[in-house]
Structure formats: C-alpha cells, structure tokens
Amino acid sequence: MSVSVRIPTILRTYTGGESEVAAEGDTLAAVLDDLDARYAGIKGRILDEAGQLRRFVNVYVGNDDVRFLDELQTATPDGVQVSVIPAVAGG
Template sequence: MSVNVRIPTILRTYTGGQAEVPAEGSTLAEVIESLEKNHPGIAARVLDDQGKLRRFVNVYVNDDDVRFEQGLDTATPQGAGVSIIPAVAGG
C-alpha cells in the first residue's frame, strides 16, 4: 500500500528537506522499513534499539495514535496519511 508520510522539521535532513514523502507498506512497521530504505537513518530516529517506537515520538495513521491501536502492526491502508510528531516538553 502506498501512503504519504508527513515528516517533522527535525527529521527533514533525512528526506532532503521534503515535508512529505511517499512510502510503501500495509503496516506501520513496513512503512518505516520503506522510509529507511529510501531515506537511510530515519528509522533510528523513530525506533529505539529494541525496534519499538521511541517514547517521545508520536505516530498517527490518519487521525489515530498508533499507541492506542496496534503499534507497529497498525494497518496503513492505501492512501493513508502517516504523521511522525516528536513530543514537545516544556513548562
């Protein structure tokens, strides 16, 4: 399945400055694998050493937070929008 991935400013160095890039996959894990293939280094910024989503990175498939869905096994239907959003802390 082809999806559109919205890339936050901090990760755009991996995508040549592009704010949105296409990726392939029927699950979020496959989409991240596709991103890594086409934009080396980006997966390490999204996944931790155990291959799980980093604690301070939020990922949405359409409007659904994948942490409340199936995590990396969340389905990514054809044409879905995937958003990678780094958490913002402050006081």
C-alpha cells in the same frame, strides 16, 4: 499500499528537506522499513534500540495515535497519511 508520510522539521535532513514523502507498506512497520530504504537512517530516529517507538515520538495513522491501536502492526491502508510528530515537553 502507498501512503504519504509527514516528516517533522527535525527529521527533514534525512529527506532532503521534504516535508511529506511517499512510502509503501500495509503496516506501520513495513512503511518504516520502506522509508528507511529510501532515506537511510530515518527509522533509527523513530524507533529505539529495541525496535519500539521512541518515547518522545508520536506516530499517527490517519487521525489515530498508533500507541492506542496496534503500534507497529497498525494497518496502513492505501492513501492514508502517516504523521511523525515529536512530542513537546515544557513547564
């Protein structure tokens, strides 16, 4: 399944400056694997050493936060937009 992935500014060094790229996969895990095959190292900025989403990275499939769905096993239907969004903290 082909999806589009929105890339935050901080990770665009991996995608040659592109803000949106294409990837293949029927789950978020498969999409991240494909993304890493195309843009080496990017998955390591999204997932931690245990292979889970980093604490300060939010990922949406469509309009839904994957942490409230099936996390890395969240389905990624053909044509859906995946958004990687760094969490913002402040006070």
